[in-house]
Amino acid sequence: MMPGLSMRRFLGLSMLLLVPSLVVAAPALEGEIQKQATNWTAIGMFAIFVAGTLFITKWAASRTKSASDFYTAGGGITGFQNGLAIAGDYMSAASFLGISAAVMSNGYDGLIYSIGFLVGWPILTFLMAERLRNLGKFTFADVASFRFAQTPVRVFAASSTLVVVAFYLIAQMVGAGQLIKLLFGLEYWMAVVIVGALMMVYVLFGGMTATTWVQIIKACLLLGGASFMAFMVMMSVGFSPERLFAGAVQIKTDIALGAGQAPDEAAAAGQSIMGPGNFIKDPISAISFGMALMFGTAGLPHILMRFFTVPSAKEARKSVMWATVWIGYFYLLTFIIGFGAILFVLTNPEFLEADGGLIGGVNMAAVHLADAVGGNIFLGFMSAVAFATILAVVAGLTLSGASAVSHDIYSSVLRQGRADSATELRVSRITTLALGVIAVILGIAFEKQNIAFMVSMAFAVAASANFPVLFLSILWKDMTTRGAVVGGFLGLISSVVLTVLSPSVWEATLGNPAGSAPFPYTSPALFSMTLAFLGIWLFSITDKSGRAAVDRAGFLAQQVRSETGIGASAASAH
Template sequence: MSRLTSSRRLAVAMAALILLPTLALAAGPDLGEVQKQATNFTAIGMFAAFVVFTLFITKWAAAKTKSAADFYTAGGGITGFQNGLAIAGDYMSAASFLGISAAVMASGFDGLIYSIGFLVGWPILTFLMAERLRNLGQFTFADVAAFRFAQTPVRVFAASSTLVVVAFYLIAQMVGAGQLIKLLFGLEYWVAVVIVGGLMMIYVLFGGMTATTWVQIIKACLLLGGATFMAVMVMMQYGFSLERFFAAAVEVKAQIAAQTPGTTPEDAAAAGQSIMGPGKFITDPISAISFGMALMFGTAGLPHILMRFFTVPDAKEARKSVMWATTWIGYFYLLTFIIGFGAITFVLTSPGFLDETGALVGGSNMAAIHLAKAVGGNLFLGFISAVAFATILAVVAGLTLAGASAVSHDIYATVIKKNKAGSAAELKVSRYTVLALGVLAVALGIVFEKQNIAFMVSLAFAIAASANFPVLFLSVLWKGCTTRGVVIGGFIGLVVSVVLTVLSPSVWEATLGYDKGSAPFPYTSPALFSMTAGFVGIWLFSTLDRSLRGRQDRAGFVAQQVRSETGIGAAAASAH
C-alpha cells in the first residue's frame, strides 16, 4: 500500500512539474517569434481539464495494475466492443486526424490514399490474423512468431523490429503533439515536445494498459463526435451537396494558383482541377504500388495494434474487436476527407489562419485545428485541441507499451532470464524501458519537426510490412517455415526497409538536408522492394534449412495449427 501511495505522489509531482511551467509560459507576455496569434485561454482551459481527467484515470488504473499481465494487457479483461473502440482510438492517431486532413488540403484527391490504405489492412487482420493471434499469444506478437521456433533468436528479431517500428511511429505523434501545443500555448516547439513526453511517461508508468485502454476509448468517442460535428458544419454551408462543396474547393485552389506571378488563367484553372484527380502527391506507378502496400500490409505488422488482441479473453472477442474497430475507423476516414477539403474552403480563404508568407499558422499539420475554430469558434477549438492531444497521448502510450513489452517480456524475461524472471522484476524493466523510450521519442520529435506526420507514419507502416508481417504470415500459415528463415528473412526485411527509408527523398532530402534530386533511392516508400526481400528471404533460408532445428520447426506446425484454429490450450497458457 505504501508503494502504491508513493507511486501516486510521484505521478502528481511529475504532473505538477510539467503543467505549472506550461501555464506560466502560456500566461507570460513575451513568447518570442513562435507566437503567431493571441493565446487562447478557452482552449487552454479545456486542454488542462482533459489532462487532469486522464490523470485521475491513471490513478484509478494504477490500483488495478499489480502484475505484468495487468500492465501489458489489462489482465485480458477488456470486452470485444471496448477493445474495438480502443483499437480505433489507437489507429485514429495524429497521423489520421491531423496528417490526412493536412495531406488532403495540400494534395486533394491524392490524400485519400492514406484513408483507403489504412482501412484496407483490416480485412487481413480480420480473416487471417486476429483469431490466431489471440489463440497463440499471451503478451506480444513475438509470442506468436516464436510459437514453434527457437525462442531466443526469434524474440531478438521481434524485439528489434518492434522497437524500430515504434520509434518511427513515435516520431509522427510527437511532431503532431509538439505543433499542437506550440500553436495552443505559444511555446517553443521543443518545450511542447518535452511536455508531451513527460505526460506520456506518467500515463504508461503508473497506469499501464488499463489506463491506456480507457484513455483510448474515451478519446475515440470524443474524436468521432468532434469530427462528425466538423463535417456536418462544413457540409451545411453547401446544402449538403458534394458537387457544390468540391466545386468551391477547386475554385479556391485556382484562385491561390492565380496569385503566383506568371501563371496564366488556364494554368490556374488546371491547378484547381488537379486536386480532384490523382498524381499531385504520388507521381509514378511504382511509388503508388509501394506506398499502398506499406499502408495495407503494415497494419497487420504494427506491434501496438497486434498487442491489443491479447487484452480480450478469447478469440471470439478478438474477432468482435476487429469488426467494431473497422466500423469506427471506416466512418472516421470518410470524415477526414471532408475535413481536408473543408480546410481548403474555410481555412485557406481566411487570412487569420495564414502567416505573412501565406503558410498555415502552426505548420501544415494544423489544418483540422484551424477548421475547428472556423466552424465552431474558440470553444470548439478548445474541444478539438484537447481531443487531438488525447489522440496523440493515447497512441504514444500504446506504442510505448509495445516497446516496453518487447524489451522486458521478449528480451529480459524470455531470452535473458529463460522464463524464470518474476512478474515484479519484469514490470520494473518495463518501466525503465518506458523512461528510455520517452527520452528517445522527445529527441526524435525535435529532429523531425518539419515532416508531415501522416507521411512519417507511412514509413513506420513500410517497416512493419517488410519485417513483422512476412514473419507473422509465414510462421502461422506455412508449414515449411523455420527458425533460420524467420530470423534471417525478417532481419533482411527490417534492414532493407530502414536503409531504403533513410536513402529515400523523404529522409535524405527533407530531413538530412541534401540537395533535391540527390536521394540514392528515388521512391517515397520502400515497401515494394523491402517487403519482397523479407518474404523471399524467409522462403529461401527456410527451404535451404536442412538442420535438426529446421526439421523440428516443420514438425511443430500441426500442433500450432490446431491451437491457432481451435484455441485448445490458449486459456491455460493465458492463465499461466
Template sequence: MSRHSRLSRLMLSAILALFAGSAFAAGGDIGQTTKQPTNWIAIGMFVAFVGMTLWITKWASKRTRSAADFYTAGGGITGFQNGLAIAGDYMSAASFLGITAAVMKDGYDGLIYALGFLVGWPILTFLMAERLRNLGKFTFADVAGYRFQQKPIRMFAAAGTLVVVAFYLIAQMVGAGALIKLLFGLDYWVAVVLVGVLMMVYVLFGGMTATTWVQIIKAGMLLCGVTFMALMVMSRFGFSFEKLFEAAVNVKTQVAAAAGKSPEEAHKAGLAIMGPGGFVKDPISAISFGMALMFGTAGLPHILMRFFTVPDAKQARKSVLWATTWIGYFYILIFIIGFGAIALVLTNPETSDVAKGVIKGGAGAANMAAVLVGKMVGGNVFMGFISAVAFATILAVVAGLTLSGASAVSHDLYATVIKQGNPAPGSELKVSRITTIILGIVAVLLGIAFEKQNVAFMVSLAFAIAASANFPVLILSLLWKNCTTRGAVIGGSLGLITSLVLTLLSPSVWEATLGHAKGSAPFPYTSPALFSMTIAFVSIWLFSITDKSANAKRERAAYEAQEVRAETGLGATKASGH
C-alpha cells in the same frame, strides 16, 4: 498504492506548473512554424482531460498487479472497447491534422493516403485476428515464435519492435512540439517534455488498462468532434456535396488565376483537386507506398498487442470489425472537413493568404487546417476543444507505443532470452517500468534534437519497416508449415536492414533531410516496401527450405498442433490466466 497516488498528484502539480510557467514564457518563435497567442480555452480543456486521465491511471494502478494486468489489462477488455481503443491508436494526430491538410492542399489525393491506411484491416480481420489471440500472450513475438527457438526469434522481434517504435515516437514527439506551439502558444520544449511526462505516468502506473481507457476516451472525443465539424461544414452548403465541391473548385481556380495562369489553365487547376494528381509519381512508387501502408498495419507492434487484451478469439474478431467501422467513418468525415478547409478557411483573410491559397503562419501552418475549420463552424470554444483533442491524440498514441516498446524489452528480451522463461516474481514488471522511463527520456531528447528536421518520412518508414520485417515473419510463421527459425530470423533481419538502408538512400531522406542535391538519391523511390518486402519473403522461403537441421524438422512437425490451436483456440486460456 499510496505511493502511486502521491506520485500521480506530484505529476499533476508539475504539469500544471509547466502550463503556468509556459504562459509567461511564451516569447520568441522556435523552429519553422509561427507560435500562436496562448489559447486559454484549449489549455483549460486539456488540463481537464489530463486530470480525468490521471484519475483513470490511479484507478487502473489498483488493478495492475501482475505482468498480464500490465501488458494486456488482464484480458478483460471487450471487443467493442478494444475496437474503439485500436481506432484511437490509429486515429493519430497525423490522421486528423495531417490528412485534413493533405486534402486541403491536393483534394482527392489526400483521400488516397487515408484509404492506404484503411485497406490493411481486411488482412488483420480474415488472416490474423483470431490466430493472434489464440496463440499470443503479451507480444507479437509470442505468436511468431510459437514453434520456433525462443532466443533468436525473440531477439529479432524485439529489434524490429524497437526500431518501429523509435521512428513512430520521434515523429509523434516532434509533431507534439510543433502542433502545440501552433495550437496553444506554448514553447516547443515544454510541449515535448509535457507529452513525455504524461506518457510515462499513464504507462508506469496504469499499464494497458490506463492506456486503453485513455484511448477510448480520446477516440470518443475525436469522433464526436469530427462529426460535429462535418455536419456544420455540410450545413453551410445545404448538405449538398455538389455545392461543397463546387465551392472548393472555385477557390482553387481563383488561386491559380491570381498566380497568373490563363482562365483555361486556372479552371483546369481547380478541377485537379477532384481527381488523382501528383501524389504518386510513378507505378512503382504507387505499388511500393501502397504495400507499406497496407501490410505495415498488420506489422505494427502497438496494434498487434491490442489483440491480447480481449478474453478470446471471438472478441478479437469483434475488435477488428469495430475498429474498421470507426476508422472508415473517421476518414470519410476527414475528407469532408478537408474540402471544408478549402471552401471556408482559404477564403478567410484573417486565417489565410487568400491570393496564394495558403494558411498564414509559414511552414507547418497547414496543420492548423482542421482546427481552423473548427473555429469557423464552432467559434473559439469549439476550437479549444479540438485543440485539446489534438494534443490528447498524441498523448494516447505515444502511451501505446511506449508500452509495446517496454514489453519487447521486458518480456521478449529479459524474461524469455536473459532469464530463459523463468524470471523472478515481479522482476519482469520492474524491468518494464524501468524501460518505460528510459524510453520516455529518450523520446523527449530525440523529440527536442529533431525539432527542425523533416520527420514526415519517419511515419512512412515505420510502416515500411513493419511491412518488411514484422509482417513477413508473422504471416509465414502462421500459415506456412515449412517456415523455420533460421528462415524467419535471417529473412526478417534482411527485410529490416534493407528497408532501413533504402529509406536512408531515398529522396525523402537523402535529399530532403540530409541536404544532398536534388536527383542525387541512390534509391529513386520514396518507399522501399516493394523491394524490402520481396527480399524478406524470398529470404524466409529460401533459408527455410534449405534448413535440414533437427530443429527445423521439429518445428515443421509442430505446425499441425499450432494450426489446431490457432483455428480452434483449444489450449488457449484467457489473458489473465497466463
C-alpha cells in the same frame, strides 16, 4: 510501483511540473510569426482532460499488480471496448491531423492514406485476429516464435518492434509539439517535453488498463468532434459533395493565380486536386506506398498487442469488426474535413502567415477548421481531443516497445523464461523512461515533417519485417527459425536503409540537394517486403538442420491451437 515513490506523490510532482507550463504560456513574441497568443479556452479543456486521465491512471495503478495486468489489462477487456480502444489507437495524430492536412494540400492523392490505412483491416479480421489471440500471451513475438527457437526470433521481433515504435513515436510527438506550440505560445521543444512527461506517467503507473480507457474515451470524443466538423462543412455547401469539390477547385485556382501563374496553368493546378499526381508521382511509388499502408496494419506491434487484452478468440474477432466500423467512418470524415479546410482555412487571413503558409504548419489544418466552424470553445475542445489522441497513442506505442524489451529480450531471452513478474515489470518501467526520452529527442529533430508521412514510414517497416514473419509462421508449415530470422532482418534492414535513402529523408530531413536521393521512390515496401518474403522462403527451404525438422514438426500442433483455441486459455491464464 517504482521503489521509493508513491503514486500520489509522483502525480503531485508531475502536476507541479506540468501545470505552470500549461497555464503560464508565453505570449506571442514580436517577430516570431508562428507563435500564437495564449488560448485560455483550450488550456482550460486541456487541464480538465489531463486531470481526468491522471485520475484514470491512479485508478488503473491500483489494479496493475502483475506483468499480465501491465501488458494486457489482465485479459478482461470486452470485444466492443477493445474495438473502440483499437480505433483510438489507430485514429492517431497522423489520421486526424496528418490525413486532413494531406487532403487539403494534395486533394484526391490524400485519399491514399485513408484507403490504405483502412483496407489492412480485412487481413487482420480474416487471417490474423483469432489466431493471434489463441497463440499469443503478451506480444506478437509470442506468436512468431511459437514453434521456433525462442532466442533468435524474439531478438528479431523486439528489434523490429522498437524500430516501428520509434518511427511512429516521431509522428505523434511532432503533432503534439506543433499543436501545443500553436495554442499555448510555448516553444516547440517545451511542448514535446510536456507530452513526453505526461505519457510516461500514464504508462509507468497505469499500464494497459489506463491506456485502454484513455483510448476509449478519446475515440468517442474524436468521433463526435470530427462528425460535427464534417456536418458543419457539408451544411455550408447545402450537403452537396459537388459544390464542396467545385469550391475547393476554385480556391486552389485562385491561390495559383495569386502566386503569379498564368490563367491556364492556375486552372490546371486547381483541377489537379481532383486527380492523382500531386503527392505520389509514379505508379511504382503508388503501389509501394499502398502496400506499406495495407500490410503494415497487420504488422503494427501496438495494434497486435491489443488482441491479447480480450478473454477469447471470439472477442478478438468482435474487436476487429467494431474497430473497422469506427475507423471506416472516421476516414470518411477526414476526407470531408480536408476539403473543408480548403474552403474555410485557406481563404481566411486569420489562419495564414504573411507568405501564405498555414500558421503552425500544414499539420494544423484540422485545428484551424475547428476554429472556423465552431469558434473558440470548439477549437479548445478539438485541440484537447487532438492532444488526447496523441497522448493515448504514444502511451500504447511506448507500452509495446517496453514489452518488447522486458518480455521478449529480458524475460524470454536473457532469463530464459525464469524472470518473476515483479522484475519484468521493473524492467518494463525503466524501458518506458528510456523510450520517453528517445521520443522527445526524435520529436524535436523531425519538427518539419508531415506527420501522416512519418507514420507511413513506420507502416513500411511493419509491412516489410513483422507482417511476412507473422503471416508465414501461422500459415506455412515449411518455415524454419533460420528463414524467419534471416528473412525478417532482410526486410527490417532494407526498409530502414531505403527509407533513409528516399527523397523524403535524404533531401527533406537531412538537407541534401534536390534530386540527389539514391532511392527515388516514396516508399520502400514493394522492394523490402518482397525481399523479406523471398528471404524467408529461400532460407527455409534450404534449411536441412535438426532445428528445421523440429520447426516443421511443430506446425500441426500450432495449427490446431490457432484454429480451435485448445490450450490457449491455460497458456495465457492470468
